[in-house]
Amino acid sequence: MGLEKKSALLEDLIKKCGGCAVVDGGFATQLEIHGAAINDPLWSAVSLIKNPELIKRVHMEYLEAGADIVVTSSYQATIPGFLSRGLSIEESESLLQKSVQLAVEARDRFWDKVSKVSGHSYNRALVAASIGSYGAYLADGSEYSGNYGEDVSLDKLKDFHRRRLQVLVEAGPDLLAFETIPNKLEAQACVELLEEEKVQIPAWICFTSVDGEKAPSGESFEECLEALNKSNNIYAVGINCAPPQFIENLIRKFAKLTKKAIVVYPNSGEVWDGKAKQWLPSQCFGDDEFEMFATKWRDLGAKLIGGCCRTTPSTIKAISKDLKRR
Numbered sequence: 073m074g075l076e077k078k079s080a081l082l083e084d085l086i087k088k089c090g091g092c093a094v095v096d097g098g099f100a101t102q103l104e105i106h107g108a109a110i111n112d113p114l115w116s117a118v119s120l121i122k123n124p125e126l127i128k129r130v131h132m133e134y135l136e137a138g139a140d141i142v143v144t145s146s147y148q149a150t151i152p153g154f155l156s157r158g159l160s161i162e163e164s165e166s167l168l169q170k171s172v173q174l175a176v177e178a179r180d181r182f183w184d185k186v187s188k189v190s191g192h193s194y195n196r197a198l199v200a201a202s203i204g205s206y207g208a209y210l211a212d213g214s215e216y217s218g219n220y221g222e223d224v225s226l227d228k229l230k231d232f233h234r235r236r237l238q239v240l241v242e243a244g245p246d247l248l249a250f251e252t253i254p255n256k257l258e259a260q261a262c263v264e265l266l267e268e269e270k271v272q273i274p275a276w277i278c279f280t281s282v283d284g285e286k287a288p289s290g291e292s293f294e295e296c297l298e299a300l301n302k303s304n305n306i307y308a309v310g311i312n313c314a315p316p317q318f319i320e321n322l323i324r325k326f327a328k329l330t331k332k333a334i335v336v337y338p339n340s341g342e343v344w345d346g347k348a349k350q351w352l353p354s355q356c357f358g359d360d361e362f363e364m365f366a367t368k369w370r371d372l373g374a375k376l377i378g379g380c381c382r383t384t385p386s387t388i389k390a391i392s393k394d395l396k397r398r
């Protein structure tokens with residue numbers, strides 16, 4: 073299936089959902105709730121090695137909660153990351169492939185079950201393969217600073233992303249989700265790579281923001297979106313893992329800067345301490361607030377809404393109930 077047909081699948085899903093589809097919530101968060109120890113350079117991807125069944129269970133929980141799109145467990149799964157754990161290239165690639173397979177199996181099993189129930193309100197979900205930023209791989213919190221240092225060039229970022237992208241594409245997800253991109257250079261690298269590799273799967277690219285105005289690097293979103301707006305590979309652009317109170321302003325801003333669909337899935341408002349590797353309490357938003365926010369974000373034009381770190385299936389249930397009420 074080519075890019076146009078796959079994009080049409082997503083378009084149809086959004087229509088079926090009444091104009092706004094629900095993305096799932098914090099994946100690593102839910103793994104931790106179930107006891108996974110992810111304080112590790114591979115973060116949530118350690119579960120691909122240690123407990124793939126738990127990954128499937130978390131996908132099922134988000135599907136039950138009403139997610140129309142499930143995002144795979146590959147955010148911090150990288151070939152160099154796995155190699156430094158002593159895995160071979162073949163094993164590393166097979167884990168990446170497995171991240172897609174687990175989500176597809178969960179989606180198929182869930183759909184098999186609910187489609188037999190008359191009057192259910194679910195849609196057949198799509199699977200988005202997560203591609204975390206270079207900063208996620210560095211595991212030093214730089215997905216929230218955009219500071220990759222002088223020696224990180226466009227080519228270096230393309231080289232970092234290339235093989236993982238190829239393997240994930242080969243595994244056959246419905247979508248590609250570039251997550252927590254903190255600067256213009258990496259956004260550009262991702263777009264150029266999609267084109268060079270002739271990828272036939274629609275992608276979204278999500279940035280972080282730590283001030284609610286700009287990318288973490290200090291670059292404006294106008295600059296960051298320049299290359300993305302020109303690319304047919306990009307279906308949606310937006311924000312993930314930024315605090316919810318920034319989202320309204322950022323949707324308004326993006327709406328002026330792009331014709332692409334807008335995707336937002338903020339975290340709970342807690343702040344990641346990259347050194348201590350823990351979430352610090354801050355202004356934190358619960359499910360009821362997310363429910364209210366979701367209506368507002370939809371009314372402002374967001375087409376894909378979900379949650380990121382520290383949100384859970386109950387957050388997604390609240391959003392889904394709200395957005396599908398009409």
Ligand SMILES: C[S+](C)CC[C@H](N)C(=O)O
Nearest residue numbers: 115207208211212213344
């Ligand atoms: C989205 S952040 C909380 C992911 C974890 C981070 N890249 C780290 O490894 O410290």
Ligand SMILES: N[C@@H](CCS)C(=O)O
Nearest residue numbers: 097098099100147313
């Ligand atoms: N998809 C990832 C994003 C981390 S910022 C997760 O939810 O764990």
Ligand SMILES: [Zn+2]
Nearest residue numbers: 313339380381
């Ligand atoms: Zn997050």
